[in-house]
Amino acid sequence: MAPSKGTTGEAPAGTAATRDRLVAAGVELFRRQGLAATGIKQILEVADARFSSLYHAFPGGKDELAAVVVRTAGAAYQQHVEAAWDGARNPVAATRAIFEGAAAALEASGYADACPIATVALEVASTNEPLRLATAEVFEAWLAAARSRLAAAGLRRADARKLSLGIVTLLEGAFVLSRASRSAEAMRCAGETAAALVTAALGRSTRR
C-alpha cells in the first residue's frame, strides 16, 4: 500500500487533518500492540499519510508522535471516564459504570480496547525517560480528577488520595488480566471491589 500514497488524495503535508490521522493511528496501534512493535510504515499506512507528513508534523519522529499519542489518548480516556462519572447518580454507581464500561469495551473489541497507555507505559518505564514522563503525567491527571470528585463527594483528602489510587490500580491491573485471559471476569470483579471500597470510604466520611 505505501508506495501508492503519493498519488492518493491525501491532504497537504502538515495540515491539522493529517496530524490528527497520525495521532489516531498511533492511539489505535499502541493500544493494540505497543510502541516497539509499531513501525513508522504501519503508522503511515493506517493514517493514510506520507513519510514527509509525519516529519513535518513531528520533527522528532516516532518518539515525538508517541508522546503526543500518550497525552491525547490519556486525555480522551479521562474525558470518557469523567462523563461516565458525571452521568451517574452517586460515586458508587459512577465507579460501577466505569468498570462495566471497560468490561463491555473489552468484550466488544475482542479484548483490544483497553487502557490506551498501559502497554507503552510498561515498555518505556526503564528505557525512555521523556515517554515515561508522558505516561506518568497521564496517570497523575487521572488520579487528580478522581481525587477531586471523591473529595467533592465528602471524602477526607487522605482518603480521597488512597481511594483514587486504589480505583486506578484496580482498573489497570484488570486490563492486564482481562486482556491476557480474554475474559472480562477480572474487570467486573475489580469493579465490585472498587465499588465496595468507595462505599466503605463514604461510610467512614459520613460517620465523622
Place this chain on the structure above:
Amino acid sequence: MAPSKGTTGEAPAGTAATRDRLVAAGVELFRRQGLAATGIKQILEVADARFSSLYHAFPGGKDELAAVVVRTAGAAYQQHVEAAWDGARNPVAATRAIFEGAAAALEASGYADACPIATVALEVASTNEPLRLATAEVFEAWLAAARSRLAAAGLRRADARKLSLGIVTLLEGAFVLSRASRSAEAMRCAGETAAALVTAALGRSTRR
C-alpha cells in the same frame, strides 16, 4: 561485542547451561523493555551465546524462547510469592509481605524489577496467540495458588476466587503505576487495600 562471541569460552551449543543463560537474558530484557524492543542480538549479547546456540535450543526462534521465558519467569515469581506466603504468620501478614516485597524490589532496582510478564502480556494480547496463552496460563497458575491458600485459610470457594483475583489485579495495576511514576506509593497503597480485603473476607468466613 557480538563478533567476538565465536572466540569466547562459551559452553558448547545446546547445553543446558547455554539454554539457561538465554532464558535468563530473556527474563531480564523482557521485564525491563518488553518483547518487541528486545532483539535477538541483544539476547545473545546478554546471554554470552552464539546465534547457533539460540536456534539449537529454540528451533522456533524468538517466539519459542519467549514462551519459555514467560513460563519460567511466571513460575519463579510464583515460587517467590508462595515462599513469602508460607513464611508469614497469617494470610493478612502474607499479603502485606508480598506487596512490601514488590515495593522494595521496585525501589532497589530503579523501578525495573516488576512483574516479569506484564509487559509481554499487554504487547501480545491482540497479536500473538501462542504467547498470549503462555501469559494467561501464568496468571491462572498464580490465581489457583492464591485460591488454594485462601481456601486453606477458611474462605468459601467463591470468596477465595474473587479475593485471589482482587489481589493479583491490585499487584499488576500497582506495577504499572509504580513503574510509570517511579514511586512505590501505588504498590504500598495496593498492599494496604489487599490486606484490608483479606481481613474482611476472613471476618466474613469466621462469622459463618
